[in-house]
Amino acid sequence: MVFMYRLIEANTFRLLTSPVPVPYISRQICSGLLSIRKMNSGKDSASEDSIPGGAGIKLRPSPNCIDWRECRGAVETSSDSLGVGHGSFGKRRSKIDLRSEQRSGDGNSSKFGNKNIPVRVKRSKSGQSCCKPDEGANHVAPFDICLSGSRDSAVLKSLQEMEENQENVEHPIEESGGQGVLRPGMVLLKRYISLGDQIEMVKTCREIGLGPGGFYRPGYKNGAKLRLQMMCLGLNWDPETRKYEDQSPADGCKPPCIPREFNQLVETAIQDAHGLLGKDCTLSNVEDMLPAMSPDICIVNFYTTTGRLGLHQDRDESSETLDKGLPVVSFSVGDSAEFLYGDQRDVNKADKVVLESGDVLIFGGRSRHIFHGVTSVIPNSAPKALIEETRLRPGRLNLTFRQY
Ligand SMILES: O=C(O)CCC(=O)C(=O)O
Numbered sequence: 001m002v003f004m005y006r007l008i009e010a011n012t013f014r015l016l017t018s019p020v021p022v023p024y025i026s027r028q029i030c031s032g033l034l035s036i037r038k039m040n041s042g043k044d045s046a047s048e049d050s051i052p053g054g055a056g057i058k059l060r061p062s063p064n065c066i067d068w069r070e071c072r073g074a075v076e077t078s079s080d081s082l083g084v085g086h087g088s089f090g091k092r093r094s095k096i097d098l099r100s101e102q103r104s105g106d107g108n109s110s111k112f113g114n115k116n117i118p119v120r121v122k123r124s125k126s127g128q129s130c131c132k133p134d135e136g137a138n139h140v141a142p143f144d145i146c147l148s149g150s151r152d153s154a155v156l157k158s159l160q161e162m163e164e165n166q167e168n169v170e171h172p173i174e175e176s177g178g179q180g181v182l183r184p185g186m187v188l189l190k191r192y193i194s195l196g197d198q199i200e201m202v203k204t205c206r207e208i209g210l211g212p213g214g215f216y217r218p219g220y221k222n223g224a225k226l227r228l229q230m231m232c233l234g235l236n237w238d239p240e241t242r243k244y245e246d247q248s249p250a251d252g253c254k255p256p257c258i259p260r261e262f263n264q265l266v267e268t269a270i271q272d273a274h275g276l277l278g279k280d281c282t283l284s285n286v287e288d289m290l291p292a293m294s295p296d297i298c299i300v301n302f303y304t305t306t307g308r309l310g311l312h313q314d315r316d317e318s319s320e321t322l323d324k325g326l327p328v329v330s331f332s333v334g335d336s337a338e339f340l341y342g343d344q345r346d347v348n349k350a351d352k353v354v355l356e357s358g359d360v361l362i363f364g365g366r367s368r369h370i371f372h373g374v375t376s377v378i379p380n381s382a383p384k385a386l387i388e389e390t391r392l393r394p395g396r397l398n399l400t401f402r403q404y
């Protein structure tokens with residue numbers, strides 16, 4: 001009943017508008033201020049399942065993005081559910097201890113919050129929404145990255161298939177080359193995120209993703225769609241304009257904030273990557289190879305098992321960020337994926353690595369402009385306990401953090 005209400009309400013609140021270029025914006029939404037000044041209008045051809053690059057604006061992100069915990073419109077978890085925000089996610093590690101953590105008995109621990117209690121979605125007591133979507137447009141309910149109901153046949157089927165699959169399949173960690181420096185400025189931390197933190201990350205993304213500025217399927221004006229669901233935190237990235245803006249094209253809402261715990265984990269991961277790079281005695285300053293950064297943007301993608309993303313460069317951040325080579329930090333959770341990367345937009349010339357649940361990939365410095373993409377998601381490869389705890393749909397959650 002509550003869920004029905006939620007769906008009806010979501011349909012009333014969300015709308016789908018085609019992304020419209022906003023050359024000059026000075027907008028105030030929910031006390032957030034952002035100014036965008038158009039610098040140039042360089043434009044490449046946009047195609048389905050690729051994210052073309054092209055920096056074109058100068059903007060100043062506001063620290064006053066929506067605090068999704070206080071202002072999440074129709075979505076609220078009960079006080080006994082997520083417990084997010086009270087933990088110390090990401091603070092716990094200063095040394096790299098990767099493969100062992102996820103495999104060992106305590107690998108599912110999380111300081112992020114209470115891990116055992118399922119997410120419960122209900123209407124906010126206040127019914128408050130920071131966002132007043134426009135009226136009269138198409139209404140689309142946000143995409144739910146988790147399946148509802150523990151007895152959902154899709155969950156049971158997925159768990160069963162996963163069990164069968166994982167009995168036969170060799171673990172791809174060895175095939176994928178393990179962790180380390182993949183190329184100058186590009187570091188892979190295998191199984192870096194503990195299972196407990198992965199679980200909390202899924203629950204948090206699910207909760208934010210069901211609220212204002214949540215998951216939707218991005219596309220272009222010509223009707224082509226990316227083969228993924230997306231939600232942007234901090235600032236919204238628009239595939240049509242390839243610009244960062246202060247509202248989501250799906251519902252007109254201001255993007256929710258990046259949870260503090262996510263940013264802490266990013267910072268710790270960069271420090272640990274520096275630790276790895278520091279083992280190379282010829283490097284006098286690891287920051288020359290891989291600069292540090294403070295993320296103010298997080299693009300959260302969810303790929304179903306047929307999802308993918310064409311080769312592209314991430315080059316829509318500010319010229320300062322790009323010139324300094326401030327890294328993109330990517331978290332993978334759920335099913336594994338084949339990730340391609342290389343110097344050209346050519347799949348035949350690209351290198352391949354399998355990104356598994358818990359992996360952190362960092363590319364900055366001389367690798368900041370690499371072409372990269374996801375060619376396939378490997379079905380039934382997610383950790384079983386993650387699916388059991390979160391009911392994450394078959395597929396892969398990916399979070400990429402950037403500094404504008
Ligand atoms: O899913 C991934 O691993 C990559 C995502 C990505 O490249 C992006 O969002 O720009």
Ligand SMILES: [Fe+2]
Pocket residue numbers: 051312313314372
């Ligand atoms: Fe990218």
